[in-house]
Amino acid sequence: MMSFDTDLRGLVGYNVKRANSSLLVGVGKVLKPFGLRRTTYSALSVIAQNAGIKQSDLAQVLAIERPNLVQILDELQKPGLIERTRDANDRRAYRLTATTAGIEKIAAAAKKLRAFDEHLTKGMAAEERAALIAALRRVEENGAEAWEGREIGQVSTT
């Protein structure tokens, strides 16, 4: 007896994709009551931990293109969760800081999201969960390396 997708299920990439899709709905439901999406949550989390971070640095940390960050920050600034202030030394740049409301918001949302996230590894030992995260970061690094460098698919076909 064999399932319908044995070939696909042997691929790390396919299982990452399926896990991500499966996550999306739940994360959305957790964040919705806070008026946040995945991207706005991530941005607010980093800003709260790094008061005064520049937009371009934030974009790099989150691996989001600068143009795509604009709307995300607008969405956080409008309800007063963050503030954009001009840098004194470089008047091109904005410095981002979370307001008190923003810090309270991310703390409350993080509590719920962590509970959901731990539910995702239900039945796994703490070391397994840590190993999973470590492995995912390896995949992320290897994936980035693959298209930064030379051609792909030339991986020792001899």
Add this chain to the structure above:
Amino acid sequence: MMSFDTDLRGLVGYNVKRANSSLLVGVGKVLKPFGLRRTTYSALSVIAQNAGIKQSDLAQVLAIERPNLVQILDELQKPGLIERTRDANDRRAYRLTATTAGIEKIAAAAKKLRAFDEHLTKGMAAEERAALIAALRRVEENGAEAWEGREIGQVSTT
């Protein structure tokens, strides 16, 4: 010394998302020469392994909504990689089969994609890679369970 995203990096969900994003570009580059995308590759792979599968069953296997499958199959049918034939017993349903060209296409693409996919787990032992895939499937199951059932975030806050 501490990185900018320690909170986010403690979440399995965030690392899954980052790994998936990192994968996307490379997979796209590998599949492009074959005229395939991630979704068309997945569909063709399952059809090739399951001659005569119905569209609705394929949608369920791939966890894709039926409407979204239509365009994917059009994209495979136009260049003659698959065929849609009416079911004799149920004239509402289509039976999907891969053509010879489709089977050759998926075989060639799979070879390249597997090489890339193995590159993603470079430096990991075979058991680690297998454990990663198993863990991802657990995450996928737990994620689906979370939003099928009752409220989320009520996970033993006592």
Add this chain to the structure above:
DNA sequence: TATTGTTATACTCTATAACTATA
């Protein structure tokens, strides 16, 4: 010249409602 933030745009993936033809 190069960089910061921005606008405009486009492509992919995903999700829902409503239609048609068959059952």
Add this chain to the structure above:
DNA sequence: TATAGTTATAGAGTATAACAATA
């Protein structure tokens, strides 16, 4: 009535080119 496939549509996420202001 229920199901299979379809159409239309809308929301996210992601990517690139080009611009104004500033360095």
